[in-house]
Amino acid sequence: MKKKVSIKDIAAQLNISITTVSLILNGKSKQVGLSEAQTERVLKYVEEIGYKPNMLAKSLRTGKTKIICLLIEDIADPFFSTVAAHVEELLNQHGYKIIYGSTKNQTAKAIELIDLFRDRHVDGFIICPPEGLESDITGLLNEHIPLVLFDRYYKAIDTDTVIVDNLESSCKAVNYLIDHNYKNIGFVTLDSEQTQMQDRLQGYQKAINDHGFTPYIKKLSFSKVNQSGIDDIVLFLTENPQIDALFFGTNYLTIKGIEAIDRLKLSIPGNMGVISFDDHDVFKLFKPGITAMAQPLLQISEQMVNLLLEQIEHTGSDRKRKKIIVPAIFKERQSSVSKAE
Amino acid sequence: MKKKVSIKDIAAQLNISITTVSLILNGKSKQVGLSEAQTERVLKYVEEIGYKPNMLAKSLRTGKTKIICLLIEDIADPFFSTVAAHVEELLNQHGYKIIYGSTKNQTAKAIELIDLFRDRHVDGFIICPPEGLESDITGLLNEHIPLVLFDRYYKAIDTDTVIVDNLESSCKAVNYLIDHNYKNIGFVTLDSEQTQMQDRLQGYQKAINDHGFTPYIKKLSFSKVNQSGIDDIVLFLTENPQIDALFFGTNYLTIKGIEAIDRLKLSIPGNMGVISFDDHDVFKLFKPGITAMAQPLLQISEQMVNLLLEQIEHTGSDRKRKKIIVPAIFKERQSSVSKAE
DNA sequence: ATTATTTACTACATCGATTGCGTAGCAAGA
């Protein structure tokens, strides 16, 4: 069992000062004019004994932890876990580790987590914010803590943000259904004020209005999707039997919807055209394949990491915050093929 | 923009010593005999200004970080992300945060990550180890760092471990197929020496041998599953047309298998019975539902967290290491219903 | 009145690094 060696032990062993060792280890030997010989000697010895600096001490002193906090809804959700995987990979390339927290879309939990990680002095945050976090986000901004929001944002706060073009994409998806001969298109969404859901709703409404169609909108409460989601959709469809296609606001709503449609013994796309916002592994495997408006997760992750690194590197205060909107990708599958007249 | 207050500022403000503040904040006021009045005063003030201790300094001093490292194959895999979600939740209840890393099942990446997190002084590890990590694991044990392995383990090293009864479960699954009239049952697995895959293979072989059947085994290389997995399985089935059922060693193999079967225009379970080791969201939604031997993820997570906390709390060296084997759960669906004679 | 005990705190070293400032040693220029 090896005991941990500190910079002090090294200095003692080599009969030099701690300062010298530290400077050499931080590559400042040239800068401060330490001799080649000494530098070599220290580097060689350090290598030999496999010394690893204590990151805690380092962080305490420098104020940098090289840890980024990723705050998402739920790590078990494929959308978020995929983003997490990408962000992890990308940030690793820059020497950052990532620590994450699942908010379950609950304001209180999110606030608690932000506090906790701020206490741990993470170097930055990537956050998919639930509702009602305005003041906490503002707090982070005021302390100049690097921060990127994604998937949704707050209209009232100027933050670096990465989202998809929710409105446009939704509009396109609904137009696609209209073009394929569906006449009564319903929209199943969350009862949420969050920007992404609002924009998707508006996209739906725009497409419907543009064609003078009748809107059919069902809003489910986030917390009840798992309990009564299927029942709610069954009811919605029963009450509106004329509906011949459904557009879903998120992938888990689509999954509930598929089960509901199945329960009503309706066939996809024969009786019911389906398009999902957000893709899912299931959708391409499912028979018929479920058409989806997919978010380009790698691209989103890259943009987020870039924005975050920009902030970390840019210590001045004159940087302009950026909102990046990436286009969603339409994955055409069989659940939305042309309806027979 | 509020500046961070330290324990020193508090002491100065209240005209008392740093020690006193620290003692009170750590709830030792009674123990060391500080006056009620003083205690109240400090607590009240601390509350007022919303002081948060610097965890870095605390950790540096105490050697505890209250962070646990979860090392898994891939956070984007639903098996691991679900475990991650459970572990996070459970450990949060005990005041621990979790930091994770995806090894992609690569030895080098895993070693690097373990090193990194050890440097960061995490209080413990939960690891799903790739092959060839024996010496690193031994290293952790020697340093008495709390450690739990899961999903697989090293036969040569005595560690706390949580796994499912891979051999038994696999045997049961294959027996189920046999009982349902399938005669030529293939096993699609990974070309891996890891215990979980070996045990599943042995379970398969036992069931096949017990009935005097012919084994058909296809081993895919982990790294190539995504590229050529489907083709490989198609080939395997083409070369062995008598196969009437497949047992898959992991859920992602099953997914490849389903696509392969689909490509061959075979129907499940009509032409091909299917059972998967490991469940997946897709499987219950799929038509027909895919029968699976599911791992009880919450139970596994609970056991891991328990073992880890035991180690953290048990500072003596006489603790006996535990291997916990939890039973898998058979999820009977339609992909394995009785074959017509 | 003197010593012992208790009460209520405080001083200081420490964890393992970083870093601004200081300086010894030596050669060259004045």
Next chain:
DNA sequence: TCTTGCTACGCAATCGATGTAGTAAATAAT
């Protein structure tokens, strides 16, 4: 000989906490 200027390094403060050992004052015991 003395100042100046390098070169090559060291001292000590600091980050923000913890915890041991100690002390001053008040009270109790003898």
